[in-house]
Amino acid sequence: MTEFNPTILAFCCNWCSYAGADLAGVSRLQMPPNVHVVRVMCSASVKPEYIFKSLVQGIDGVLVLGCHIGDCHYLTGNHRTAKRVPIAQKLLDDVGVDSRRVKLDWVSAAEGEKFQQVITEFVDEIKGLGPNPMRGVRL
Amino acid sequence: MNELGKKLARIAFDERGADYLLAMREEHGNVAPSMIRKGEDAGDVRVDLPYQLVNILSNIYPWVPKGRIAVVCRRCDEKALNEIIKRNLMDRDRLILIGLACTREQVALCRCSDPVPSKVDIGEANAPVREDPLMVKLDSMSQQDRLKFWTSEFRKCNKCFGCTLNCPVCFCDDCVLEEHTFTPELGIPPSFAFHLVRSMHMSDKCIECGECERSCAGGIPLLTLRKMANRDMKRMFGYEAGDKEKVSPLLTTLEGKLLEDGEHVC
Numbered sequence: 001m002t003e004f005n006p007t008i009l010a011f012c013c014n015w016c017s018y019a020g021a022d023l024a025g026v027s028r029l030q031m032p033p034n035v036h037v038v039r040v041m042c043s044a045s046v047k048p049e050y051i052f053k054s055l056v057q058g059i060d061g062v063l064v065l066g067c068h069i070g071d072c073h074y075l076t077g078n079h080r081t082a083k084r085v086p087i088a089q090k091l092l093d094d095v096g097v098d099s100r101r102v103k104l105d106w107v108s109a110a111e112g113e114k115f116q117q118v119i120t121e122f123v124d125e126i127k128g129l130g131p132n133p134m135r136g137v138r139l
Numbered sequence: 140m141n142e143l144g145k146k147l148a149r150i151a152f153d154e155r156g157a158d159y160l161l162a163m164r165e166e167h168g169n170v171a172p173s174m175i176r177k178g179e180d181a182g183d184v185r186v187d188l189p190y191q192l193v194n195i196l197s198n199i200y201p202w203v204p205k206g207r208i209a210v211v212c213r214r215c216d217e218k219a220l221n222e223i224i225k226r227n228l229m230d231r232d233r234l235i236l237i238g239l240a241c242t243r244e245q246v247a248l249c250r251c252s253d254p255v256p257s258k259v260d261i262g263e264a265n266a267p268v269r270e271d272p273l274m275v276k277l278d279s280m281s282q283q284d285r286l287k288f289w290t291s292e293f294r295k296c297n298k299c300f301g302c303t304l305n306c307p308v309c310f311c312d313d314c315v316l317e318e319h320t321f322t323p324e325l326g327i328p329p330s331f332a333f334h335l336v337r338s339m340h341m342s343d344k345c346i347e348c349g350e351c352e353r354s355c356a357g358g359i360p361l362l363t364l365r366k367m368a369n370r371d372m373k374r375m376f377g378y379e380a381g382d383k384e385k386v387s388p389l390l391t392t393l394e395g396k397l398l399e400d401g402e403h404v405c
Contacts, residue, residue, distance in 0.1 A: 049321050052335040069393065076399070079392040083376075084339075087389075090371035091338045094277075094364065095331070096286030133286055134331060 006060035006126040008035045010119070011046045015073040016108045017065035023112035031116050032123040035063070042066070043104075044077035048088040051102055055092070058135035061101045061126040063118070068106040078106070098129055143261070144181035150237055150260055151209035152177050157235045158206030161192050161199075174199060174208075186211060186261055189245050191350050193219045193307035200229055209235040214256045215249075215348035218381025219307035222344045225386070228310060240264045249349040249362065273363045274370075289334075289364075295357030296328040302337065302351035302361055308344040308380075315340065334364070342368050343387035344380045 012018040018039050024031065040046055043066025051062050064085055066078040081104065089099035103122055107115050140148075144164075151157040160175040165183040172195045175181050193216045196208065212220070217236060224231050238256030243265045246254045250271040255264040277285055303309050303316060316322050321336050322329050345365045352362040372378050376388040390398055 048339045049315060049332070049336050052332045052339070053321060053330075056330045056332040056335075076392050080389070080398070082393055083388055086375060087342050087368075087371070088339060090375065091335055091342070091368055093282075094285075094338075094367040094371070095289045095335065096280075096282050096284070098282060133283070 004127060004131060006034050006123060006131070007058075008061045008063060008119075008123060008126060009054050009059050010035050010037050010063040010065060011040050011043065011050070012037050012107075013043045013066045013073075013077075014039055014041050016067035016071065016106075017043075017115070019109035020065075020107040020111050020115045023109065024115040025112075027112050029112060029116040031119050034123050035119050042072065042074050042077040043081040044072075044074070044084075046081065048084050051085075051088050052092075055097065055101060055132060056134055058132055060129075060132045060135075061103070061122060063122055064102070064104045065107045065115075065118070066104075068108055071108060097132075097134060100125060100129060101132065140181050141183045143186065144184040146261070147184050147211070147237065148175070148181040151235065155209065155235045156207065157209035159203065159208045161196055161208060161210045162186070163188055163190060163192070163211070174203075186239055187242070189248065189349075189353060191216055191219070191305070191307050191348055193223070194305060194350075196220075197223065197228070197307070197310060207233050207235055209237055211239050211261070212236045212256060213239050213241055213348075214254055215251070215346050215381075216307065217256055218253075218346035219348065221381050221383050222308050222346065223310065225383075226310070237261070248353075249347065250366070251347065251349075253347075271363055271366055273360055274366055277363070277367070290331075292357075292359045293331060293334055294328055295359055296333065297356060298322070298327050298329045298333070299356050301354040301356060305350045305354040306341070307348060307350065308341070308346060334361075338364060338368050341365060342372055343378065343389045345369055346381045 012021055021037055043064055046064050054062055066081055069078055072078045085104040089102050093099045105118050147162060151160040158177050163170050163185045164173040165185050170185050170188060172192055192210055196210055223229050238258040238260045240259045240262035241254045246265050246268055250268045252267045254267050316336060322333050347365060349362045355361055378388050392398060
């Protein structure tokens with residue numbers, strides 16, 4: 001049997017996390033290739049709807065990465081995210097989807113190593129959880 | 140005019156100085172919501188239907204530019220109006236609430252934990268129901284079983300939007316559920332995302348009136364889903380929708396300050 005290779009979506013904010021991902025790439029840090037990065041202007045522009053939709057369509061894990069609290073380019077954007085994502089996680093738990101499939105973390109533009117660490121840990125965690133149970137679900 | 144009509148007209152027009160009374164009225168054997176003007180015959184008013192008048196009120200409110208409107212309100216209607224007023228969609232001074240206490244059957248139907256209005260004008264206060272049996276059952280299930288349960292329930296959805304249209308606290312002009320990104324035009328039942336998105340949007344304003352569940356053509360236990368989400372909100376932020384003053388945690392920063400565009404965000 002082939003090894004389970006999760007597909008992971010990472011929403012990275014343009015001002016910090018995307019630059020952090022860039023730094024990680026430029027520094028040639030080794031990272032698992034399962035992650036698809038989506039560049040958004042702010043972590044607050046990641047509507048919970050997008051998280052739900054990607055999970056329903058069979059993505060195994062969703063990462064939301066933003067600037068550290070207090071460093072948001074739009075001042076309070078990540079405050080919104082910090083409140084929305086935990087609610088989205090709880091709602092997923094309520095309908096029987098593991099909330100660990102959604103993760104929120106803060107990565108600044110200078111933290112290439114942290115980006116690598118977050119991605120590696122998350123991919124390992126999702127590998128442990130197995131494929132997304134909603135992938136096969138036909139409503 | 141029946142006894143109830145007389146009583147309501149007296150409370151609304153004589154005691155509290157309303158210009159209009161919004162209530163359910165029976166005419167030719169049919170019951171429908173109606174707006175009764177001051178001085179008009181109130182007719183055969185009925186209050187035994189588990190029907191929310193807040194939705195009707197939200198619809199006609201922009202068309203009644205002057206005068207005070209008296210509404211027959213259950214506890215959940217009262218909470219819904221609090222949410223609406225907090226978002227500046229209605230003026231509290233223009234509303235007069237006539238408290239209606241739910242019967243025991245209605246309380247049982249909604250598994251309602253807060254059935255008594257702040258001022259009881261009609262009916263008798265009944266004891267609340269402490270817990271929702273289905274929620275207890277779901278809590279004891281494993282994650283896989285819970286997913287299986289909700290999958291089989293959501294399969295019954297036929298995308299009629301009844302839950303959205305009849306919800307007293309769904310007040311956005313452009314509904315995100317009508318966006319084709321989240322609810323494709325084709326395809327019945329809609330995907331899981333439909334219900335999750337709705338849950339997310341209701342998370343800080345659902346007042347557990349049960350109108351979604353009652354209007355659901357497929358009989359999906361939507362009220363249980365709402366109750367679960369509300370319990371999560373209470374545990375995480377200590378917030379319960381329907382409070383007169385408390386601002387939704389989604390509209391404040393982590394320190395509790397109001398966000399700059401503090402208008403209602405859905």
